[in-house]
Amino acid sequence: xxxxxxxxxxxxxxxxxxxxxxxxxxxxxxxxxxxxxxxxxxxxxxxxxxxxxxxxxxxxxxxxxxxxxxxxxxxxxxxxxxxxxxxxxxxxxxxxxxxxxxxxxxxxxxxxxxxxxxxxxxxxxxxxxxxxxxxxxxxxxxxxxxxxxxxxxxxxxxxxxxxxxxxxxxxxxxxxxxxxxxxxxxxxxxxxxxxxxxxxxxxxxxxxxxxxxxxxxxxxxxxxxxxxxxxxxxxxxxxxxxxxxxxxxxxxxxxxxxxxxxxxxxxxxxxxxxxxxxxxxxxxxxxxxxxxxxxxxxxxxxxxxxxxxxxxxxxxxxxxxxxxxxxxxxxxxxxxxxxxxxxxxxxxxxxxxxxxxxxxxxxxxxxxxxxxxxxxxxxxxxxxxxxxxxxxxxxxxxxxxxxxxxxxxxxxxxxxxxxxxxxxxxxxxxxxxxxxxxxxxxxxxxxxxxxxxxxxxxxxxxxxxxxxxxxxxxxxxxxxxxxxxxxxxxxxxxxxxxxxxxxxxxxxxxxxxxxxxxxxxxxxxxxxxxxxxxxxxxxxxxxxxxxxxxxxxxxxxxxxxxxxxxxxxxxxxxxxxxxxxxxxxxxxxxxxxxxxxxxxxxxxxxxxxxxxxxxxxxxxxxxxxxxxxxxxxxxxxxxxxxxxxxxxxxxxxxxxxxxxxxxxxxxxxxxxxxxxxxxxxxxxxxxxxxxxxxxxx
Ligand code: IVH
Numbered sequence: 001x002x003x004x005x006x007x008x009x010x011x012x013x014x015x016x017x018x019x020x021x022x023x024x025x026x027x028x029x030x031x032x033x034x035x036x037x038x039x040x041x042x043x044x045x046x047x048x049x050x051x052x053x054x055x056x057x058x059x060x061x062x063x064x065x066x067x068x069x070x071x072x073x074x075x076x077x078x079x080x081x082x083x084x085x086x087x088x089x090x091x092x093x094x095x096x097x098x099x100x101x102x103x104x105x106x107x108x109x110x111x112x113x114x115x116x117x118x119x120x121x122x123x124x125x126x127x128x129x130x131x132x133x134x135x136x137x138x139x140x141x142x143x144x145x146x147x148x149x150x151x152x153x154x155x156x157x158x159x160x161x162x163x164x165x166x167x168x169x170x171x172x173x174x175x176x177x178x179x180x181x182x183x184x185x186x187x188x189x190x191x192x193x194x195x196x197x198x199x200x201x202x203x204x205x206x207x208x209x210x211x212x213x214x215x216x217x218x219x220x221x222x223x224x225x226x227x228x229x230x231x232x233x234x235x236x237x238x239x240x241x242x243x244x245x246x247x248x249x250x251x252x253x254x255x256x257x258x259x260x261x262x263x264x265x266x267x268x269x270x271x272x273x274x275x276x277x278x279x280x281x282x283x284x285x286x287x288x289x290x291x292x293x294x295x296x297x298x299x300x301x302x303x304x305x306x307x308x309x310x311x312x313x314x315x316x317x318x319x320x321x322x323x324x325x326x327x328x329x330x331x332x333x334x335x336x337x338x339x340x341x342x343x344x345x346x347x348x349x350x351x352x353x354x355x356x357x358x359x360x361x362x363x364x365x366x367x368x369x370x371x372x373x374x375x376x377x378x379x380x381x382x383x384x385x386x387x388x389x390x391x392x393x394x395x396x397x398x399x400x401x402x403x404x405x406x407x408x409x410x411x412x413x414x415x416x417x418x419x420x421x422x423x424x425x426x427x428x429x430x431x432x433x434x435x436x437x438x439x440x441x442x443x444x445x446x447x448x449x450x451x452x453x454x455x456x457x458x459x460x461x462x463x464x465x466x467x468x469x470x471x472x473x474x475x476x477x478x479x480x481x482x483x484x485x486x487x488x489x490x491x492x493x494x495x496x497x498x499x500x501x502x503x504x505x506x507x508x509x510x511x512x513x514x515x516x517x518x519x520x521x522x523x524x525x526x527x528x529x530x531x532x533x534x535x536x537x538x539x540x541x542x543x544x545x546x547x548x549x550x551x552x553x554x555x556x557x558x559x560x561x562x563x564x565x566x567x568x569x570x571x572x573x574x575x576x577x578x579x580x581x582x583x584x585x586x587x588x589x590x591x592x593x594x595x596x597x598x599x600x601x602x603x604x605x606x607x608x609x610x611x612x613x614x615x616x617x618x619x620x621x622x623x624x625x626x627x628x629x630x631x632x633x634x635x636x637x638x639x640x641x642x643x644x645x646x647x648x649x650x651x652x653x654x655x656x657x658x659x660x661x662x663x664x665x666x667x668x669x670x671x672x673x674x675x676x677x678x679x680x681x682x683x684x685x686x687x688x689x690x691x692x693x694x695x696x697x
Contacts, residue, residue, distance in 0.1 A: 004052045012057045016065070019050040023066040031213075036206065037367055037436075039394035041325060041386065077219055077543055078152030079656040081143035083131055084178050084238025088148060088313050090296060090320040096275055102297065102319045103271040109316065110304060116270025118300040120247045121277030123262045124320050125232055126291035127184030128213045132158060133238075134177050135670045137168040138634055141656065144217065148313065153656040156641050157216050158183075160225035163232075165258035173257055176672070178237035181259070185212040186290045189228040196460075198470060206365075208291050219543040221641070230290075233259035246300045264288070267300060278321055285323070294322040325386040327396065328361075330354035332381045335366065335410065337417045339448035341456050342538045343439040345416065345424055347372060349383075349395055356387045364393045368436040369412035378407040416440035418448045444598055450484070451477050453536045457485045461542055462534035463526065466519040467512070484602050485534070489524065489609035492517045528555055528615040535603060539589040544582060551579040555612035559603070566594035580653075618651040623694055625651030627663035630678070633671030635688050650695060658683065666691045 007015065023046055030036045036043070047066060054061045061067070093099050106117060131151065132142040142158035143151035158164055161183065185193070190208040193215075197204045205211035215227035233254040244250035248267045255261050264284060268277050278295050285292060299305050299317040308316040334350040347366040354361055364385060366372050375397055377383065382402035387393045415421045422442035427435045440446050444453060454473055458465045465488070476482040481491065526534075533545035540548070552558040564572030568591065576587055593599050619625050629652045631643050638646070643666070644654045658665060658677040665678040665685045678685050686694070 004049065004056055007053065007056070009057060009060070012053050012060055015053055016050065016060055016062060019046055019053075020062060020066055022046060023050065027066070035210065038371065039386075039396075041394065041396065042371075078144075078154060078217070080146075080150045081141060081153045081656055082150050083143065083148075084133070084176075086148050087129060087131055087145040087151065087180065087237065088310065088315065090318050091314045092294075093319050093321045094324075096278075099274045099278070099297070099319075099321055100271050103274060106299060106304075106308065106317070109308060116273065118246075118248075119268055119274060120251070120265060120296075120298045120300055121268050121274065121281070122234055122265040122296045122298070123281055123288070123292040124294040124296045124322075125182040125184050125234075125262065126209050126293045127182040128209065128216065129180060130154070130158060130183050130216070130231070131237055132164060132179045132181075134168055134173065134179065135634065135672070136175055137173055138670075139164070139166045140632075140634070140640075140670075152217065154216055155656070156221035156644070157218060157224040158231075159641070160221055161229045161231050163230050163260045168257040170256045170258070172243060172253060174240045174243050176238060176240040177243070178239075179233050179254065179259065180235040180237055181231055181233035183212050183216050183229055183231050184208065184290055185215065185227070185229060188289065193227065219546075231260060232262050234261065234265075234296075242302075245302055247298050247302065247305075248300055250302070274321075282323060292323075294320050296320050325396075326356050327384055327386040328354045328356040329382055329399065330361070330385055332377060332379060332383050332395070332398070334379055335372070335377075337413065339416060339418065339440055339446065339452065341449060341452035341536055343416075343441070343443065343446065343449050344427075345413075345438050345440060347412075349377075351383075351385065354385060356385055356393060359387065361385055361387070361393045364395050366395065369438060370436045372410050372412070376409065378403065378410055380404045380407045412438065416442060416446055416448065418442065418446045420446055422446055443596060444484070444602060454482065454485065456536045457534045458488070462530055462536075463523050464530075465523055467516040468519070472516075484605065486602070486605035486609050488520055489606075491520065524609065525611050525613060527613050528552075528558065531555060531610065531612045532558065535593075537589055537593045539585045544586055547579050547582060548576075549615035550618060551576075552615075553617045554614050555607065555610075559607070562590055562594040563600075565591050566600075619649070620651055622650040622652075623697075624664070626653075628653045628655050628661055629664045629666065630655050630658050630662050630674060631666045631668075632658075632674040633668035635666075635668045637688055637692060646695065 002011065023043075026037055026043055026046070030043075038046075050065070051067055054065065054067060093102060103117065106112075129145045130142055131145070133140050139155075139159065141153065142155045142164075144154055145151050159166065185208045187208065190205070190211050193211055194204040205214055211227075212229060215224055215229055218224045234251070236250070244253055251261045251265060264281060266277055266280075268274060274297055277297075281292070281295050297319050299308060305315070305317040310316060331352040332349055333352055336348045336350055338346045338348055340346065347369065349364040349366050351362055351364060366377070375395065377395060377398055380403070381398040383398050384396040385393050386396050413424065415423055418440065420442055422440050422445070424438045425441050427437040427439055429435055440449060442449065444450055451474065454477060455470055457463055458468050458473060463485075468488070473482065476491075482488055527549070529542075529546040529549035532540065532548050533542050548558060552561055561572050561575065565576055565587065573587060573591075576582060576590070594603075624647060629647050631640060631647075631654070635643055647654050655662065658674045658681070660681060662678065662681070662683050665675065665683055666688060667675045667678075667685055668688050675685065
C-alpha cells in the first residue's frame with residue numbers, strides 16, 4: 001500500500017472514496033448486524049489511514065467522511081430517538097506519552113499553574129452505550145447510540161435489565177436527565193449464552209460486546225429479558241438542571257439513585273496519577289469478570305469540562321487510554337473452509353496451539369479471501385496472533401523473514417469443499433458491485449449447506465425440537481436418516497431400521513427415544529412465523545418472518561403469495577413490498593428461493609407434515625386501526641409496554657417520535673417536547689383516560 005506521504009492528490013481522492021465505502025460497510029456489519037467483518041485493530045487501521053490522508057489533504061475531506069461520524073445509522077426496525085444532546089465518542093491514547101500529552105494539553109488550554117489536576121480514571125467497559133431518559137425520576141425512554149445524534153428506541157429492552165432502575169431512588173435528581181452508560185455481558189454469562197446457542201444449532205457471538213449488542217437490539221423484549229445483561233452508568237446527556245460539581249460527585253449521585261457504577265473507578269491527581277491508574281487497572285483486568293479495553297480519563301471539575309468543550313466529535317476533557325492487544329507468534333498450519341447455511345464460504349486458520357493472554361488458541365477467523373490476499377498469508381508462515389478483548393483470535397500479519405522457502409501465495413478455491421465440488425461465485429450487491437463474500441452455488445444440493453440449514457430449522461427460535469440438538473442432528477444426517485426438514489417428522493413412521501440404529505447408537509432406553517418422538521410430534525403444530533423463519537430463506541430473519549406471518553395470516557396464503565412472487569407477479573410483489581419493514585433484499589431472496597424447484601419441493605414435503613397455525617392478523621375494524629400513535633409523558637393506568645401491546649392488538653402502529661405521520665398522541669403528566677410538536681403540527685392529543693375510554697368503546 002502506498003505510504004500516505006507518497007500519495008498524489010488523484011490517488012488520495014481514490015483512496016478516500018475506497019476507505020469511505022469500506023468503513024461504511026464495516027460500520028453496518030458491526031452496528032446493525034452485530035457481526036463484524038474484520039478485527040478491531042484492522043478497522044482502526046482503516047480509520048487511521050483515512051485520517052492521515054485527510055490530514056495531508058484537508059481540502060479533500062468528504063462531507064460524509066467516516067471521520068465525521070460515530071457509529072452507524074440506526075437499523076430500520078427500531079423507531080428513531082433524537083438524543084437530547086449528542087452521544088459522542090472519545091479520542092484514544094495508546095501510550096504513556098499520549099496520556100502525558102493529554103494532561104499538558106488541558107493545562108495549556110485552561111492556562112493552569114503546576115498544581116496537579118484532578119481526574120477520574122474509570123475502566124473503559126467494552127459493551128455498547130445507551131442513553132436512558134428519566135422524567136420526574138421515572139424511566140420514560142431508552143435508546144442506543146446510533147449515529148450519535150439519533151439512536152434506536154430500545155426502551156422495552158432496557159427495562160428488562162436489572163441494573164437499570166425504573167424509578168430513581170433517593171433525591172436530588174434533575175427533573176429531566178438522560179443517564180448514559182454501558183450495557184455489557186459478563187464472561188460467564190457470555191460463555192453460557194454461546195454454549196446454549198451451540199447446543200441449539202444457533203449462531204454464536206464473536207465476543208461479549210457483540211453478544212450484548214445483539215441481545216439489546218432484539219425486536220422482542222422477552223428475548224432480551226432472558227439475556228443477563230448488565231449496566232454501568234458513567235455519564236449523562238440532557239439535563240434540566242445541574243446536579244453535581246465534579247465527575248466524581250456525579251458518579252456518587254448516580255450510585256445513590258440506584259445505578260451501578262464501576263467499583264474500580266478512582267479519582268487521581270496529575271500525570272503521575274493517570275499512569276498509576278492505568279497500571280492498576282491493567283493488573284486487575286483479568287479478574288474483573290467482564291471485558292474492559294482501556295481506561296477513561298476525565299477532568300473531574302465539571303466547570304473545567306464545560307470550558308474545555310469539544311473538538312468535532314469528541315470532548316477535549318476526556319480520553320480513552322487503550323490497552324494493547326495481547327499477541328503471540330505461531331505457525332499457520334493450514335487454511336480450512338466452512339460453509340454456512342446460505343453458502344457463504346469462510347476461511348479458517350488452523351494454528352499450531354499457542355497461548356495468548358492465558359487462553360490456548362488453535363483457530364483464527366480469516367473473514368474472507370480478500371483479507372488473506374491483503375495480508376499475503378501463506379500456509380507455513382509464522383504469524384502474529386492477537387486477542388484484543390475478542391474471544392475469537394485474529395491473525396495480525398505474517399513475519400516475512402520467517403517465511404519458509406517455497407511457500408506459495410494462497411489461492412482461494414474456485415469450488416466448494418463439499419463432495420459435489422460446486423463452483424463458488426462472488427456475491428454482488430444490488431448495484432452490481434462485487435463483495436468479499438464467496439458463495440457455494442449448490443444451495444440445498446450442497447451437503448454442507450443442507451446440514452447448516454437443518455441446524456437452523458431445529459434451532460431455538462425456529463422449530464426448537466427438544467432432544468434434537470446439533471450433535472444429534474449431525475448423527476442423523478451422517479446416517480442418512482434426516483436429509484431435509486420433512487424427514488424429521490417421518491422418522492418414527494418410516495424408519496423402523498433407523499430406529500434400531502438410533503437406539504444402539506445412543507444406547508438410550510426406550511424412554512429417551514420416545515421423548516424425542518414426542519417432542520417432534522408436538523412440533524407438528526407450529527406458529528406460522530416459526531414455520532416461515534425455519535425455512536431458512538436468506539434475509540428472512542425472525543422479525544421479517546413475524547411481519548410476513550401477520551401480513552398473510554395463513555400458510556396457504558403465504559405459500560400462494562410466494563409462488564407468485566417467484567413468478568414475478570407484480571401484484572404479489574407489491575403486496576409483499578407493502579408489508580412493514582420489507583424491502584428489496586427480502587423480495588429478491590424470497591423470489592429466488594421459491595423459484596428453485598428443490599427448495600419448493602422441500603417446503604411442500606415439510607408443509608404436508610405440519611399443521612401450521614393461523615397468525616393473528618392486525619385488526620382493521622377498530623377506532624385506531626392503521627393509525628400511528630405516540631405515547632408520551634408518564635402513564636398512570638398501564639405500563640408503556642402494556643399500552644403499546646394494547647394499541648398494536650387494535651391494529652395501530654406505535655411510534656416513539658412525533659412527526660407529520662403521527663395520527664394521535666396520548667399524553668400523560670410530564671409530557672414535554674413531543675406534546676409541543678404534536679400541538680404545533682395540529683395532531684390530535686388525548687389523555688390516558690380518554691384513550692382507555694375510546695379503545696373500550
Ligand atoms: S464517557 C463524550 N466513560 O467508550 C463521551 N465512556 O470511546 C463520553 N465507554 O461511547 C463517554 N466506558 O461507549 C465514558 N467509563 C466510561 C466508559 C465509556 C466505556 C465507552 C462508551 C463511549 C466510548 C468512547
